[in-house]
Amino acid sequence: MKGESVAVRRLVKxxxxxxxxxxxxxxxxxxxxxxxxGPSGSGKTTLLMMIAGFELPTEGFIEVGPMEVTHVAPNRRNVGMVFQKYALFPHMTVNDNVAFPLRMRKVERAQMQRRVREALTMVQLEDYGSRMPSQLSGGQQQRVALARALVFEPPVLLMDEPLGALDKKLREQLQIEIKTLQQRLGVTVIYVTHDQEEALTMSDRIAVMDKGRIAQIGSPTSLYSEPASPFVADFIGKMNFLSVEYLGSEKTGHQIRVAGTSQLSVTRPLNGHAFELSPGMSLRAAIRPENISLTSRGTGGANAVPGTVDTSIYLGTHQILLVNIDGRSGAPLHIHASAGRDLSTFTRGDAVDVLFQAGAIHLFPGKGGDR
Ligand SMILES: Nc1ncnc2c1ncn2[C@@H]1O[C@H](COP(=O)(O)OP(=O)(O)OP(=O)(O)O)[C@@H](O)[C@H]1O
Ligand SMILES: [Mg+2]
Structure with a gap:
């Protein structure tokens, strides 16, 4: 089995x-x-169903490898599909479920039995062939669905929230199994999820969808560090948002007013489409929790503003501090302290300086949405 390319062109539904x-x-x-x-209703399933051939596009076209398949029937596309609800045939054994796509393709009996066995071995269910789906756990049923999608060795595998119904532990285990299998087989996978952690761990690239469009597409690290919009910034990882006022630009960077007389410098280039800055305009500043730090009041230096600790939460591997900037309303800022950044001495009510990394502050046009 070898992966094929998939090209989607100006698709509309x-x-x-x-x-x-x-x-x-x-x-x-x-x-x-x-x-x-993407969030619920952003068009993920619809896009996948058009690639699989279960929905016809209103406009645009689709290619799998060198072949245009826009109007080709699903079973002639060489595309395997795993749905959110396992969608096994309840009245058929596991063996018959997995054999189904081969029967549709009129594969002869001996070869069919061999391939069903291989597919079940791949998902570690070789001893379960004679069971009925109702006699399997949720995770096992989803593995059967995976075996059924892989049994005819499709070069492209589409998966719509295949792990959505499973508990966290099983989900994490199957994430690794799917990723390992995908790499071993070399199959192309298009995988729908609304779980950003799942997308970050499994993907070569992520397309973030918003209202039927791709808001941004890129590697997990590029989406995390270079979000093109507040929507993407907010959807991938934790992001703090502050409404600020643009004051002007100096050698030290763009100057913004955060609250009262508290100012910060921003040395990051502006995000996304260039926009005109003019003094007095409202902007949204965004910064990740790991790019903010704390020191005791009066020791913060250049890019710090006075604040007060609201809450300190210990989480084993790391600690989260919620901090209010003095004179600013809105939700407190999240600060992550992990290995090597001991903030455990700070507790509720402490007067602190909140340090912002000037190169880690994103500026977006618009106002509002303090979080
Ligand atoms: N058969 C249909 N008839 C009418 N509207 C539909 C139909 N299927 C989907 N929609 C609408 O299209 C939009 C996209 O739906 P879609 O199922 O693709 O979203 P999704 O991103 O998969 O969401 P979820 O995360 O909830 O599964 C939604 O507004 C939905 O209501
Ligand atoms: Mg969906």
Missing amino acids: RYGSVTAVENVSVDVKPGEFLSLL
């Missing part, structure tokens, strides 16, 4: 007045693991 997918183009490389990540 309308249901009456609802536009579920709006002008989506994406190139998936052979053997790549691409996740579609």
Whole structure:
């Protein structure tokens, strides 16, 4: 089995007045693991169903490898699909469920039995062939669904929240199994999830979807460090947002007013589309919890503002401090202290200086949304 490329060109899907997918183009490389990540209703399933052939696009076209498949029937696309609800045939044994795609393709009996056995071995269920789906756990049922999708050795595998119904521990175990299998087989995977951690751990690239469009596509690290919009910044990882006022630019960077007389310098280039800065305009500043630090009041130096500790939460591997900037309303800032950054001496009510890394502050146009 070898992965094929998938090309989606200006794809649109309308249901009456609802536009579920709006002008989506994406190139998936052979053997790549691409996740579609986005909130409920953002068009993830619709996009996947069009690639699988269960929905017809209103506009645009789809290629798998060198072949245009926009109007080709699902079982002729060489695309395997795993749905959120396992969707096994309840009246068939595990063996018959896995054999189903081979029967559809009229594979002869001896070869069929061999391939079913191989597929079940792949998902570690070789001894479960004669059971009925109702006699399996949720995780086992999802493994059977995976075996059924892989048994005809499709070069492309589509998965729609395949682990959504499972508990956290089983989900993490199957994430590793799927990723290992995908790399071993070299199959191209398009994987729908609304769990950002799952997308971050499994994907070569992530397409973040918002209202039927791809808001941004890139590697997990590039989306995390270079979000193009507040939406993406907020969706991938924890981000603090502050509404600030732009004061002007100096050698030390863009100057912003955070509260009262408290100012910060920003040395990061502006995000996304260039926009005009003019003194007095409202901006949204965004910074990750690991890019803020604390020292005792009066010792913060250049890029610090006075604040007060609200809450300190110990979480084993790391600690979270919630801190209010003096004179600013809105939700407290989240600060992460992990190995090597001991903030355990700070407790509620402490007067502190809050240090911002000037190169880690993102500026976006617009106002509001202090979080
Ligand atoms: N058959 C349909 N008829 C009408 N509207 C539909 C249909 N299928 C989907 N939609 C609408 O299209 C939009 C996208 O739906 P879709 O199922 O693709 O979202 P999703 O990102 O998969 O969401 P979720 O995370 O909840 O599964 C939604 O507004 C939905 O209500
Ligand atoms: Mg969906």
